[in-house]
Amino acid sequence: MARVLIETHGCTLNQSDSDIMASVLKGSGNEAQQGKYSDAQRDMYDYVVINTCTVRKQTEQRITDRLKRFSGLGNRLIVTGCMASANSDIIKISAPGASIVSTANILRIQDVVASGSRHELLGYAKIQKPGFLDRGGSVIARIPISEGCLSSCSFCETKTARGPLNSFNEDTILKAISMSVNSGAKEIELASQDAGAYGADTRTGIAGLASRASSIKGSFMVRIGMLNPEHLHRCIDDLICSFNDPASKLFRFLHLPVQSGSNKVLKDMKRRYTIEEFYSYVGELRRSVKGISIATDVIVGYPTETESDYLETRNMLMELKPTITNISKFSQRPHAAASRLAQLTANEVKRRSTELSRMVRAMQKAEYAKLMGKRISVLITERSGSSVSGRDISYRPVGMLNAGGAVPGETVWARAVNSSYACVIASAEPTAEAPDLASDAGLNTLPAIFQ
Numbered sequence: 001m002a003r004v005l006i007e008t009h010g011c012t013l014n015q016s017d018s019d020i021m022a023s024v025l026k027g028s029g030n031e032a033q034q035g036k037y038s039d040a041q042r043d044m045y046d047y048v049v050i051n052t053c054t055v056r057k058q059t060e061q062r063i064t065d066r067l068k069r070f071s072g073l074g075n076r077l078i079v080t081g082c083m084a085s086a087n088s089d090i091i092k093i094s095a096p097g098a099s100i101v102s103t104a105n106i107l108r109i110q111d112v113v114a115s116g117s118r119h120e121l122l123g124y125a126k127i128q129k130p131g132f133l134d135r136g137g138s139v140i141a142r143i144p145i146s147e148g149c150l151s152s153c154s155f156c157e158t159k160t161a162r163g164p165l166n167s168f169n170e171d172t173i174l175k176a177i178s179m180s181v182n183s184g185a186k187e188i189e190l191a192s193q194d195a196g197a198y199g200a201d202t203r204t205g206i207a208g209l210a211s212r213a214s215s216i217k218g219s220f221m222v223r224i225g226m227l228n229p230e231h232l233h234r235c236i237d238d239l240i241c242s243f244n245d246p247a248s249k250l251f252r253f254l255h256l257p258v259q260s261g262s263n264k265v266l267k268d269m270k271r272r273y274t275i276e277e278f279y280s281y282v283g284e285l286r287r288s289v290k291g292i293s294i295a296t297d298v299i300v301g302y303p304t305e306t307e308s309d310y311l312e313t314r315n316m317l318m319e320l321k322p323t324i325t326n327i328s329k330f331s332q333r334p335h336a337a338a339s340r341l342a343q344l345t346a347n348e349v350k351r352r353s354t355e356l357s358r359m360v361r362a363m364q365k366a367e368y369a370k371l372m373g374k375r376i377s378v379l380i381t382e383r384s385g386s387s388v389s390g391r392d393i394s395y396r397p398v399g400m401l402n403a404g405g406a407v408p409g410e411t412v413w414a415r416a417v418n419s420s421y422a423c424v425i426a427s428a429e430p431t432a433e434a435p436d437l438a439s440d441a442g443l444n445t446l447p448a449i450f451q
Helices: 012-027 055-071 071-076 083-084 089-093 103-115 160-162 171-184 206-214 229-234 235-243 263-268 275-288 307-320 346-369
Strands: 004-008 033-034 047-052 077-081 099-103 140-144 187-191 221-224 253-257 293-300 326-330 375-384 385-391 397-402 413-418 426-430
Touching: 004 012, 004 071, 012 033, 012 047, 012 103, 012 187, 012 346, 033 263, 047 071, 047 083, 047 103, 055 071, 077 083, 083 089, 083 103, 083 160, 083 206, 089 099, 089 346, 099 103, 140 171, 171 187, 171 206, 187 206, 187 293, 206 221, 206 235, 221 397, 229 235, 229 275, 229 326, 235 275, 235 426, 263 275, 263 326, 275 293, 275 307, 293 307, 326 413, 346 413, 375 397, 375 426, 397 413
Parallel strands: 004 033, 004 047, 047 077, 077 099, 140 187, 187 221, 253 293, 293 326, 397 426
Antiparallel strands: 375 385, 375 413, 385 397, 413 426
């Protein structure tokens, strides 16, 4: 029996890969834990797996520094994730003795551990990952529904790492959800590189999958993962029906990464939608789905972004007021076409990023402040020391000042008493009435452009 620690960096899909590796290792009689590795743990584990992310240069550099720090582990170090698939040469330089396992080969992690020698398992393979997930007891379950995508965005190299779209079998996904719920999961996260593309290669779709997930017996909620706006035209009506179904167990939440408010920049990015279409989608969702939250992403400093383009993005955010906006500086990636363009100055990118970040933080705090004094139901999902936190029906993060003894997995009534840019702050309200998360929407106020 080998003792293995898995350290994960990056998105929910990466986290689900780590869950699968832990399942495979445990199924082979090994001891597998997840957490962050340190030098003090050198003698506690026979192998250390670093599951990497390559979405941004800064992220990759941080991981590279960790690989160098732990390179003395030799072949006891196993590197997987998107860096292993897209930029394995960096790993060979940073940790020359480490084994390298691509995202498509994680089911062979046991072979590496059992052999005791260095391996390079690279390349693509279509596998049904959800069928190998067998990790019970967690309140949050990350269920992969697909990997790869249909897009060719000029700023991204994740497709190089994950390959073309591979939608996993719907029945296999639903079995994994059912297993997780039976093992105590209360929040199901449908993990994907692009949930909107799900099923385009198998004649299914995200709306149908979400509806079937809601039909599974048990008390739980489902979060749909990031959905590229270019796919909304083929699924928005069905998604709205899924959200509004009386039996729906969907969080009223969608993550729609707009990336820019300028049509010129969107075209340069090879994003196949216009800003007018994005406005239309957000408006329709907000009008049709009670209490829906919209999260988005914005890239600042794309090489062709002029000051005018930047101002269009700023104005778009001021009008739409997304519930959550993630601001990222453009990052050169070796396999991305935009990295070969003339770059904006670091000072200019920093100025735009700082300005937008301050603006969206203020908007988020104001959005959360709309709940002040309201009674909301909160699914408790995490504990850190004596503090607990969770999510409301609109997937807004809620920090609990007083949890009333609640533990992760419970749903409690709470009163919103304050807010920050990061979360709603609430206090538990003891009551004999059992809360139903899906019955309490905490409606957003529609911006004037949608009224």
